[in-house]
Amino acid sequence: MSIYKSKHNYLDSFYSRNLKFLSISLWILLITNTALSQNPDTSTWFAPESAASIINPHQATLEDIKAGKKIFEKVCWNCHGTDGKGNGPSAVDIKTMPADLTSTKVQKQTDGAIFWKITNGRSDMSAYGELLSSKQRWLLVCYIRQFGNQQLIPSENEN
Numbered sequence: 001m002s003i004y005k006s007k008h009n010y011l012d013s014f015y016s017r018n019l020k021f022l023s024i025s026l027w028i029l030l031i032t033n034t035a036l037s038q039n040p041d042t043s044t045w046f047a048p049e050s051a052a053s054i055i056n057p058h059q060a061t062l063e064d065i066k067a068g069k070k071i072f073e074k075v076c077w078n079c080h081g082t083d084g085k086g087n088g089p090s091a092v093d094i095k096t097m098p099a100d101l102t103s104t105k106v107q108k109q110t111d112g113a114i115f116w117k118i119t120n121g122r123s124d125m126s127a128y129g130e131l132l133s134s135k136q137r138w139l140l141v142c143y144i145r146q147f148g149n150q151q152l153i154p155s156e157n158e159n
Contacts (some may be wrong), residue, residue, distance in 0.1 A: 006011030045122055047113035057133075060142040068143025071136050075128070084147040094124040107148035111141050 068121030
């Protein structure tokens with residue numbers, strides 16, 4: 001009978017230690033995931049260094065900017081909003097807040113980095129590499145730059 005008790009105590013101790021370890025591990029995992037999910041911008045999104053050096057083949061003429069605006073109004077506004085502040089009607093339904101295209105954080109990026117992000121996407125940001133031509137993506141970059149200038153092209157009614 002004493003052998004049974006010693007085996008039983010050993011097993012109780014073994015399971016108790018493992019249960020404590022498992023409980024602590026689960027709590028750490030839960031706390032980490034909760035903290036990350038509560039932050040709408042969970043990390044800074046960097047394009048590879050090789051993308052940063054790519055030069056926009058468009059000079060951002062008025063025609064380029066207008067063409068970029070038309071693409072933006074078809075593809076991007078729903079998340080980024082018509083003013084580019086990340087406040088479009090679909091922004092509330094996605095996990096990661098859309099970038100505020102007027103922000104210094106976006107505007108200080110190179111054209112190549114923005115082009116790379118449009119091309120490749122990330123989590124809730126769709127990849128447009130196969131949906132839009134290279135020219136269309138560059139025209140979007142031209143238009144996105146206008147958000148930083150605070151002098152957006154005139155609306156069609158103002159022309």
